[in-house]
Amino acid sequence: MLQKFKNHLLLNFQFLSGKKILLATSGGKDSMVMVHLFQQLDYKIGIAHCNFQLRGMESFGDQNFVQEYASANDIPVFITQFDTKAFAEDYKVSTQVAARELRYNWFYELLETEKFDYILTAHHADDNLETFLINLSRGTGLEGLTGIPEQNDKVIRPLLAFSQEEMEEYAKLNNIQWREDSSNASDKYLRNKIRHHLVPMLKELNPNFLSSFHKTQTYLQEAQVMVEDASIMIYQQVAKQEEDTICFDLKKLKKLPNYKSYLYQWLKEFGFSAWDDIYDLVESQSGKYIFSPEYRLLKDRDSLILSPINFVNEKEEYSIDENQKEVNIPLNLTFCKVADISLTTNSAIFVDADKLQFPLVLRHWNEGDSFQPFGMNGKSKKVSKLFKDEKLSLLEKENSWLLCSNEDIVWIIGLRQDERFRIENTTKNILKIQLE
Structure with missing residues (x-):
């Protein structure tokens, strides 16, 4: 796997050479394999570990394990602790969303304060498949089926081309030590249910399922790029932007064979979710409108007008x-x-x-x-x-x-x-x- 990984980096991530990279390390098998791989390839690395304090003393055991490994291998290490449950309660989000928000905010702070160039995570091919199935089960647009991106701004995921089996084999061959997360054994979370039951069944039906899935996802990604290109071209014909307001010409819009898809592409980034109501707005009477958390979409005669929410104080x-x-x-x-x-x-x-x-x-x-x-x-x-x-x-x-x-x-x-x-x-x- 080491040679395959080296070739993968040279082919797809050559820009990492000579850069200062920060490895997000939980102490689990996947992240410890990633650390070991980069150690063998002589990259300038540091380790970042988040203690979310969700599993009592087990969380502090993970923290100590990562800290001791970094010290023994002379790797710079950065550790932080979060009161994740309190954050989730304060902001009315799930624990998983809270943990993600907290860790990525901290990662970006480290990039700036410690002068790292990129943050790398240990997501692999099986993670990608699980994410695809989660999105599919909940209902999603095309972008929800294109998978975890290999690069998102300063975040790089260099292991997406490798399977769980490859990671485990490499860990055993190289006597890599890691910490088991006890929560991974529970079917409490949807991801674990998919990992424990659905994915093994799919691999049993087709031993090359991951490879076939990768090809399918590549086609979906190409289709997504084509959709985005078409969306931009049609947007230039239908939409007119003035300062912070966008006006969509409904006469031109309704001539499109599938205008609902274009509306979805244009409006999804503005936080709208009531899509049926938005599509109904096209045919509704003038003066009707729909809100997202920060924007309003207004039907005005032959136009849809998108603007930031400005609650008018009539007594001002x-x-x-x-x-x-x-x-x-x-x-x-x-x-x-x-x-x-x-x-x-x-x-x-x-x-x-x-x-x-x-x-x-x-x-x-x-x-x-x-x-x-x-x-x-x-x-x-x-x-x-x-x-x-x-x-x-x-x-x-x-x-x-x-x-x-x-x-x-x-x-x-x-x-x-x-x-x-x-x-x-x-x-x-x-x-x-x-x-x-």
């Missing part, structure tokens, strides 16, 4: 004093007295300063708000009607601001000025208000 207000020259929150506004006026635009208005009552107030619009549109000779209009006429989306309505004098609207910012504050022949003080 900002005062502007008479001598104030600019405002930076929530908008960038400037106030400047001028001698004459130029053309009024959506981003700048001119008002009679003597008609204003300070402090002015910046606030969100409320249902029932009305104003007198500039140029309409004093006729009132609901702000909601203006929004409808301008075809504003729900998101745009929520992000609209009103500049008010006392209870009167001076400007629906970026849209329309109020008639009551216009410049007249008798105006003595002209104030220009500019939206930057």
Whole structure:
């Protein structure tokens, strides 16, 4: 196995040569085999061990074993202890998720503080098969069937090409000592059930099952790459991105033969999980929306609008004093007295300063708000009607601001000025208000 492993590194991980690498070592057989292999090949290695304190004194036995091995072999060792159960309770996650989160966060800290280049784990081919079967049993998309990646950023898994049998044979031939994890014998966890019962049955049906599985997974990975390429090409035709908002054109989307698959590819990274509700949103009425933990997907006429969640506080207000020259929150506004006026635009208005009552107030619009549109000779209009006429989306309505004098609207910012504050022949003080 040593020569096969050496060739594997030269072929697929040549960039590790001369690098400083950190080996994630539990003390179990797989990680101890990995450490031994790298010792034989004269790499610059260090050992990182996490004590999750989940198995009482057994966990501390693993810690002592790894520490003693590292000292005996003159290998730099880094050890930490976690209160994994407390972390899982605090963050409402499973123990397995908590352990994964804790160890990888610590690994990345070590990479930075101890100047290592990569962290290597001892996942092997049987681990990959077990992960595939777990995902398959729970239901997953194509990416859930492509297996554990050999490289994910700074994390390398150099043993994925090797089976459990190869690892065990190498350990016995080289008299490698290791610690047995008593929890591996229990069928309490789904992975152990699959490892103890399903995988042996599959190997009995086909002695070359791992090899066949590897070929199948290679084909799935190639298909995944093809799907991602197609997704990018179609995205460029259907989606339009502006700042932190993405707008999907539903007319173009629905012309695709399988638009649900594309929506899944585009939206999965934003934390959505209620896929049936998202697909129904395409045909629902305007104004409907779906939330993920950090994003909202809104149906607006012929579009789906994806944006970060911004919970609008309708009572949020900002005062502007008479001598104030600019405002930076929530908008960038400037106030400047001028001698004459130029053309009024959506981003700048001119008002009679003597008609204003300070402090002015910046606030969100409320249902029932009305104003007198500039140029309409004093006729009132609901702000909601203006929004409808301008075809504003729900998101745009929520992000609209009103500049008010006392209870009167001076400007629906970026849209329309109020008639009551216009410049007249008798105006003595002209104030220009500019939206930057």
